[in-house]
Amino acid sequence: MLKKIALVVLVIxxxxxxxxxxxxxxxxxxxxxxxxxxxxKIAAYVNDFHQWSSWSPYEKLDPAMKRTYSGxxxxxxxxxxxxxxxxxxxxxxxxxxxxxxxxxxxxxxxKPMVGHDTAAFTFVPHGDSTSVTWSMRGPNNYVSxxxxxxxxxxxxxxxxxxxxxANLKTLAEK
Numbered sequence: 001m002l003k004k005i006a007l008v009v010l011v012i013x014x015x016x017x018x019x020x021x022x023x024x025x026x027x028x029x030x031x032x033x034x035x036x037x038x039x040x041k042i043a044a045y046v047n048d049f050h051q052w053s054s055w056s057p058y059e060k061l062d063p064a065m066k067r068t069y070s071g072x073x074x075x076x077x078x079x080x081x082x083x084x085x086x087x088x089x090x091x092x093x094x095x096x097x098x099x100x101x102x103x104x105x106x107x108x109x110x111k112p113m114v115g116h117d118t119a120a121f122t123f124v125p126h127g128d129s130t131s132v133t134w135s136m137r138g139p140n141n142y143v144s145x146x147x148x149x150x151x152x153x154x155x156x157x158x159x160x161x162x163x164x165x166a167n168l169k170t171l172a173e174k
Contacts, residue, residue, distance in 0.1 A: 020149050023140060027148075029157045030135035033165035037172035039100060039123035039130045045168055046103050046121045047095065048073070049080035055167035057160045062088035086112060093119065107136065113143070132168065134161045 035042055045051045049069055053059045062084030071079040075098040083090040090111040097104040102122045109115040117138030124131040136157065140148070147153070 025140055027140045028137040029154050030133055031158050031161035032133040034129050035132050035169045035172050036129045039125055042172045047075045057163040
């Protein structure tokens with residue numbers, strides 16, 4: 001009887017591991033908000049990493065977070081490094097493209113897990129408002145696939161994006 005139980009448990013574990021392996025090799029998370037402000041006003045908050053503390057929900061994860069800035073003061077070539085507690089982790093973000101329509105960034109996490117993703121903000125004018133989309137995409141390695149079967153990463157990260165976009169809306173609509 002004990003052997004049968006062990007065999008059933010083993011089959012369930014193997015099934016779970018196989019299921020995780022079938023998950024997509026890439027992920028994309030995005031959220032959009034309509035902000036009553038011109039694209040350039042909103043983009044100014046995103047293009048300058050020094051402004052992120054005023055709107056990014058990730059800036060509030062660790063009040064003692066260490067931040068360093070290098071490269072260009074803003075826009076293409078601007079670089080931001082952070083190191084914080086277990087919630088904030090550590091990493092580097094760099095703007096590699098900045099146009100009136102979008103800001104593209106490389107996002108490299110070093111803690112709590114290593115990850116190399118791309119983040120983007122797009123700005124589409126609609127009369128006196130702008131549709132702003134915050135997105136992140138990257139490879140879905142096996143560990144990420146396993147985590148994705150247990151946690152809804154789209155809801156977790158997407159919720160942070162919704163908060164950040166709401167904060168941008170408040171700032172830009174002043």
